[in-house]
Amino acid sequence: MISLTLQTLFERKDPDLRLLVIGDPVDHSLSPPMHNAALEFLHLPCRYGRLRVSPEDLREAFHLLRQQDFIGWNLTLPHKLAAVDLLDELDPLARRLCAVNTVVHKSGRIFGFNTDGKGLVTGIEEAFGCAVPSVRIALLGAGGGAGHAAARYLAELNVPSLVLLNRTRAKVERLASELADRSQSQVRAEPWEMLPKVCHEVDLIVNASTVGPAPEALAMLEERHLVFDMVYGPQETPLVHLARKKGAKSADGLLMLLHQGLLAFEIWFGKPAPAELMRRALFAAAGRAVSG
Numbered sequence: 001m002i003s004l005t006l007q008t009l010f011e012r013k014d015p016d017l018r019l020l021v022i023g024d025p026v027d028h029s030l031s032p033p034m035h036n037a038a039l040e041f042l043h044l045p046c047r048y049g050r051l052r053v054s055p056e057d058l059r060e061a062f063h064l065l066r067q068q069d070f071i072g073w074n075l076t077l078p079h080k081l082a083a084v085d086l087l088d089e090l091d092p093l094a095r096r097l098c099a100v101n102t103v104v105h106k107s108g109r110i111f112g113f114n115t116d117g118k119g120l121v122t123g124i125e126e127a128f129g130c131a132v133p134s135v136r137i138a139l140l141g142a143g144g145g146a147g148h149a150a151a152r153y154l155a156e157l158n159v160p161s162l163v164l165l166n167r168t169r170a171k172v173e174r175l176a177s178e179l180a181d182r183s184q185s186q187v188r189a190e191p192w193e194m195l196p197k198v199c200h201e202v203d204l205i206v207n208a209s210t211v212g213p214a215p216e217a218l219a220m221l222e223e224r225h226l227v228f229d230m231v232y233g234p235q236e237t238p239l240v241h242l243a244r245k246k247g248a249k250s251a252d253g254l255l256m257l258l259h260q261g262l263l264a265f266e267i268w269f270g271k272p273a274p275a276e277l278m279r280r281a282l283f284a285a286a287g288r289a290v291s292g
């Protein structure tokens with residue numbers, strides 16, 4: 001059963017709509033203003049839109065998208081893991097991370113890429129001026145699409161230690177033991193409730209869960225901590241707000257969105273993205289002063 005939004009897309013009136021972000025929900029995504037600014041600046045005759053697709057409709061959506069002239073699309077929550085099985089080919093990094101956030105469409109064939117891992121690390125390094133491969137990390141929400149890919153990417157960087165926490169612990173236990181075998185990082189899974197204890201032994205807390213930890217779970221946060229929330233929104237996220245109140249350096253996911261988006265643009269068009277223009281468009285859409 002195709003959702004109404006998907007049906008509407010295929011009766012689409014705008015032939016220039018040739019790039020999408022697909023998610024559920026998706027209205028919050030700031031990818032369209034960021035990419036549309038670049039498309040306009042480079043006089044590329046296409047536009048980037050949002051498409052809400054439920055998990056049950058994802059396969060059907062890919063089937064229909066293949067038949068149209070889309071250049072490609074991004075995937076946001078909750079589709080990054082499920083999309084892996086719907087593609088004709090995976091880029092080696094996306095294969096290793098087992099998650100896809102960028103799809104390229106060429107003559108009915110679809111190719112999957114992952115730009116979230118690099119986008120995350122570049123975003124953290126820009127926000128905090130630290131070298132991610134040298135910090136000890138707790139990753140919250142490691143069982144979701146973004147968290148899963150982040151865990152795998154950080155383990156590839158051989159960070160000194162990586163503690164995976166997820167509401168559903170079973171989702172990260174096998175991942176932790178697999179990564180511990182393959183990486184030089186010390187990797188282990190801990191129950192979601194163990195964050196206060198884990199705080200003592202890490203430098204950086206990365207949140208990849210949609211809700212973030214409860215305020216009481218951050219009681220042990222210290223000024224030395226760095227807190228990066230992949231979530232972003234019009235207001236300061238509760239996690240960023242709390243971390244700031246405790247004197248810790250914190251940032252939301254806007255810089256990650258920027259850096260994963262620059263890489264996706266380069267994959268679609270095979271040329272450098274107009275980075276500063278996209279940064280300005282993204283920060284303006286978020287109602288923020290430009291950083292960096």
Ligand SMILES: NC(=O)c1ccc[n+]([C@@H]2O[C@H](COP(=O)([O-])OP(=O)(O)OC[C@H]3O[C@@H](n4cnc5c(N)ncnc54)[C@H](OP(=O)(O)O)[C@@H]3O)[C@@H](O)[C@H]2O)c1
Nearest residue numbers: 077078141143144145146147167168209210230253256257
């Ligand atoms: N800034 C960026 O560029 C960027 C990039 C990627 C993702 N993100 C953001 O990161 C978040 C996750 O995205 P995703 O694609 O990984 O989504 P996802 O695949 O749906 O995963 C959701 C994650 O959140 C956890 N979660 C959901 N409800 C929870 C609750 N009540 N308590 C604790 N944990 C809960 C899930 O835990 P369970 O496994 O237990 O269900 C899972 O780990 C989204 O907000 C997304 O917008 C931002």
